Amino acid sequence: MTMTKRFEAIRIIGFLLALLYITSLAFYALYIPVASFRLHAALLMVLLALLFVATLGIYGRRRPARYALIGGNVLLGAYTLGLAFAYPRVVSWWIAVGALAFGVYFCSRDVRAYFGTPVRKGRSILVIDDDEILIRTVRTILTAHGYTVAAAHKGEDGLHIAKHQRPDLILLDVILPGIKGREVCRRLKSDKLTKHIPVIFLTAKDSQDDIEAEMQAGGEAHLTKPVNRESLLLTVQGVIKG
Structure with missing residues (x-):
């Protein structure tokens, strides 16, 4: 669920x-x-x-x-x-x-x-998505609530940033140029430097099979595009606090 x-x-x-x-x-x-x-x-x-x-x-x-x-x-x-x-x-x-x-x-x-509880200042989130408009929307919502947001448009770039910056959470699309989202998640979870970082899949694919595949790849939660402000904040806060 x-x-x-x-x-x-x-x-x-x-x-x-x-x-x-x-x-x-x-x-x-x-x-x-x-x-x-x-x-x-x-x-x-x-x-x-x-x-x-x-x-x-x-x-x-x-x-x-x-x-x-x-x-x-x-x-x-x-x-x-x-x-x-x-x-x-x-x-x-x-x-x-x-x-x-x-x-x-x-x-x-x-x-x-x-x-919920107030967000600790300095929580960092990495958004891996090739949709620049979505990244801007998510960044606006999250920064207004005290989060620091970094972004990557490709899976390879996201893996590099995650390994070197160690964000508190990753928002990850499934359909990406190059390495696809689920494979990105599997690689994150297989690397000792990034396996502790929770991943929320943020994608338009919302069938039960898709969600189960995301969880099997190592995802913590699922959000369906277009992103809803309340759902985004509640889910991000819930995963980070959990």
Whole structure:
């Protein structure tokens, strides 16, 4: 799965969680009149309301929202675990397990990459592509966010620059004059000086077979031309931070 699709999955999960939290909140509101469960119902409603608000922060990629989702789910899981034994007809232990699982999920690498952190100054990226317009577009986007961008129009030139400059990441086209992109990637990964450099394929070829071939050649992720600003930034940041 490409980084862009992983990020889209995070948004979908956030939407489904928002529905789950608001539905659960409405459910426990029904137990407010029950004296023996009133306090527990009120506390659960507060936790669920906070988690619902936190899910809205997913779409703005706000880091405090991720921290709230981690902490809120851990608290919800721990609290409902005890309630599941005391009130098994009202609180299922599956709620506790699910909440704790989502607490762990929001600590995962993909989620951290999605919410992102400020780019460390000096991160360098090499773009290997024979399309000068694309290079200019990518350079404009990346330099505006603190990256240093070098470019090569041929595979041979890209290999030379990568070996001598050791960029933090390489954006690589598949169709190039001379050595093709996948072969460039294989050579990068077979050289001890460049094998650690992550490669993102940036190409118009987007079939599943093409993407699998790119990953087999050593690619970390795939982006489809024409380049989308948000997808480019999210994928680059995710691969570099990963």
